[in-house]
Amino acid sequence: MAEDLVLDTAIRDWVLIPLSVVMVLIGILRYFVSKLMRSSPTPDAKMVKEGQVVIRARNLKVGANFIPPRSFRTRRFYFTNEENGLLHVPKGEATNPQAAMFSDPNMAMDMMKKNLSMIIPQTLTFAWVNFFFSGFVAAKIPFPLTQRFRSMLQNGIDLSTVDVSYVSSRSWYFLNLFGLRGLFSLILGDENAIDDTQRMMQMGGFGFDASKSLGAEKDGLDIIQHEWALPRFEQRAESVLRKLVK
Amino acid sequence: MGSSEKRSKDVMSDIPTFSGENLQNNLKVIQNSRTFLSIIAGVLAGIIGFNGLTGFVFYFVVMLITSVGLMAKAGFSADLYFDSWNRVLFDGFLGGLMSFVLFWTFAYDLVHIF
Structure with missing residues (x-):
């Protein structure tokens, strides 16, 4: 390439490497801070009970084919009958999750803490990068990009002749932000990644609506087709044992 | 956990006989090894100095x-450990790509640009 740029090694020593190191360290710090701030929610008796019922119904659904049809039917009746089945929620008794959240400020606090522990470091790092490291080429991406990416990647470099694969430090920051996720899941264990996805889930389904999940489980149990598996398992066991004996 | 079990099919009798926790653990192992290898591959590609398409081809080769x-x-019998072959082949493929690009850029810059 004729138009190869020569970058100052000082950029490597004072921008590229420090930025990555800082991002890694902030990620680790965030992990431990969110671990410290995590408050164990005080269980509410009704909530726990409903949760357990849902789990039991789910277990029945998963293991449905391992019990005889009669047992399955009685169990299903126990869960889903319209008078006093465990999964049957009478109309009007269902609690409004929004109202429950307002009455319990701890829940809102908890979510806010979680979100803050994520947003604050990101904003701070972004501001830091923007303030100190803007206006020069910091790295070169080893693959070509189209001109469209110029405004995004070469922020602060107002030269249209520079190859687009030379990027400013802000792009390096974003690359770090997304690329380090894998590294974190390796060095911090999977807890970190799971935490993030859980946070997303919480944001999506705001508040846990017990009556709704009870209803869903009830429907799921109702439509299940029961087919007892064990008669065929005797043949399977026979074949396995025969193989062992041979 | 429930959904992964539902999808699973047993060869013998078409009935899911999977332990959800073990399946999760196996998937985690796959995920971790893929992430680790994509980081290693990134550093390698950067040091060797792959450019453009060659680098991505290198990534695909490593993932293969x-x-x-x-x-x-898994002893070439994925049915024992996973609910489908696709899990072994494709899980964590795109997640590793970002890590690969990051470490590729990093190593490439350190070795070849400065």
């Missing part, structure tokens, strides 16, 4: 090798 290795580890 990983798949083969994982299958060998």
Whole structure:
């Protein structure tokens, strides 16, 4: 390439490497801070009970084919009958999750803490990068990009002749932000990644609506087709044992 | 956990007989090995100095090798450990790509640009 740029090694020593190191360290710090701030929610008796019922119904659904049809039917009746089945929620008794959240400020606090522990470091790092490291080429991406990416990647470099694969430090920051996720899941264990996805889930389904999940489980149990598996398992066991004996 | 079990099919009798926790653990192992290998591959590609398309081809090759290795580890009978072959072949493929690009850029810049 004729138009190869020569970058100052000082950029490597004072921008590229420090930025990555800082991002890694902030990620680790965030992990431990969110671990410290995590408050164990005080269980509410009704909530726990409903949760357990849902789990039991789910277990029945998963293991449905391992019990005889009669047992399955009685169990299903126990869960889903319209008078006093465990999964049957009478109309009007269902609690409004929004109202429950307002009455319990701890829940809102908890979510806010979680979100803050994520947003604050990101904003701070972004501001830091923007303030100190803007206006020069910091790295070169080893693959070509189209001109469209110029405004995004070469922020602060107002030269249209520079190859687009030379990027400013802000792009390096974003690359770090997304690329380090894998590294974190390796060095911090999977807890970190799971935490993030859980946070997303919480944001999506705001508040846990017990009556709704009870209803869903009830429907799921109702439509299940029961087919007892064990008669065929005797043949399977026979074949396995025969193989062992041979 | 429930959904993964539902999808699973047993060869013998078409009935899911999977332990959800073990399945999760196996998937986690796959995920971790893929992430690790994509980081290593990134550093390698950067040091060797792959450019453009060659680098991505390198990534695909490494991921293919990983798949083969994982299958060998599973004794070429993925049905015993996973609910489908696709898990071994494709899980964590795109997640690793970002890590690969990051470390590729990093190593490439350190070795070849400055």
